Amino acid sequence: MKIIKEYVLEQKNLIKKTVEKYHINKKLVIIQSVSDGATNAYVKGKCKDCDEVGIAHEVIRLDESAHDIDYLVNLIKKLNIDETVGGIIVQLPLFDGWDVERVQNAIDPRLDIDGFHKLTKFLPATPRGMIDYLKDNDFSFPGKNAVVIGRSEIVGRPMAKILLDLNMNVTITHSKTTNSDLRHYLENADLVVVAIGKANFLDKTYKFKENAVILDVGISRIDGHLVGDCENDVQCYFKSPVPGGVGLLTRLGLLKNFIDAQ
Numbered sequence: 001m002k003i004i005k006e007y008v009l010e011q012k013n014l015i016k017k018t019v020e021k022y023h024i025n026k027k028l029v030i031i032q033s034v035s036d037g038a039t040n041a042y043v044k045g046k047c048k049d050c051d052e053v054g055i056a057h058e059v060i061r062l063d064e065s066a067h068d069i070d071y072l073v074n075l076i077k078k079l080n081i082d083e084t085v086g087g088i089i090v091q092l093p094l095f096d097g098w099d100v101e102r103v104q105n106a107i108d109p110r111l112d113i114d115g116f117h118k119l120t121k122f123l124p125a126t127p128r129g130m131i132d133y134l135k136d137n138d139f140s141f142p143g144k145n146a147v148v149i150g151r152s153e154i155v156g157r158p159m160a161k162i163l164l165d166l167n168m169n170v171t172i173t174h175s176k177t178t179n180s181d182l183r184h185y186l187e188n189a190d191l192v193v194v195a196i197g198k199a200n201f202l203d204k205t206y207k208f209k210e211n212a213v214i215l216d217v218g219i220s221r222i223d224g225h226l227v228g229d230c231e232n233d234v235q236c237y238f239k240s241p242v243p244g245g246v247g248l249l250t251r252l253g254l255l256k257n258f259i260d261a262q
């Protein structure tokens, strides 16, 4: 498997060439509500990615004391018909009590590059990033065993469906799966996708196949350091690191969705 950092760099170069070749000049609009350290870092990362590949971008910051959810929905409606806008991201979380689904469904599905609209044609960025990475590494899907740990709407469920569509035998496990069952499924897994947000949940007491590929989606913070859902040095064929793993693939998935939206 390619080193993710290097793979992402290669892919960004290809995206940059596409932007130049097709004169893509519409902008990505990111609407930010909450302004804490983590959210600011996510928005900054997305802007940096756009700069690197030559995509124009604008960040609109909301003020909780001056704006309400109707203001945000009206803003999105204006952006939907703005010819200069090529994609809209509403950065989560929203302010307390704001209805996330109402906001996400206000975005024109053709501009919904996060893939959260109920009529969206885009895959959410994390599954898209992971699937493209596996395909670009010639991972063989048909008839192989996948275990997806976690069943969220933005990672676990869409990922499981795509893997099933690629003819894998897919097992989804969740908070009610017994630990002995989980261990049993993992021992037979060719691909493990873990997305639960529990630091180092999979440790060296879990046994994996020699050829197992583990994609670690989870992000937790321990003493200021980012930690995944799986220890970085478990025995397997390949384990995506945290940091420098699925987070980068997700950002790449978002850029690709933006390009596809043009």
Ligand code: NAD
Pocket (backbone or CB within 6 Å): 126, 149, 150, 151, 152, 154, 155, 156, 173, 174, 175, 176, 177, 195, 196, 197, 198, 217, 218, 219, 220, 246, 247, 248, 250, 251
């Ligand atoms: P979530 O946080 O909404 O939900 C957690 C999921 O984990 C639930 O489906 C729950 O059933 C499951 N779960 C909890 N305990 C479990 C257990 N013991 N065994 C099996 N399943 C269990 O899920 P999410 O939004 O997919 O986020 C999961 C993690 O991935 C978080 O740490 C999040 O920050 C991270 N994340 C990272 C990226 C990235 O780009 N790297 C993208 C999205 C999410």
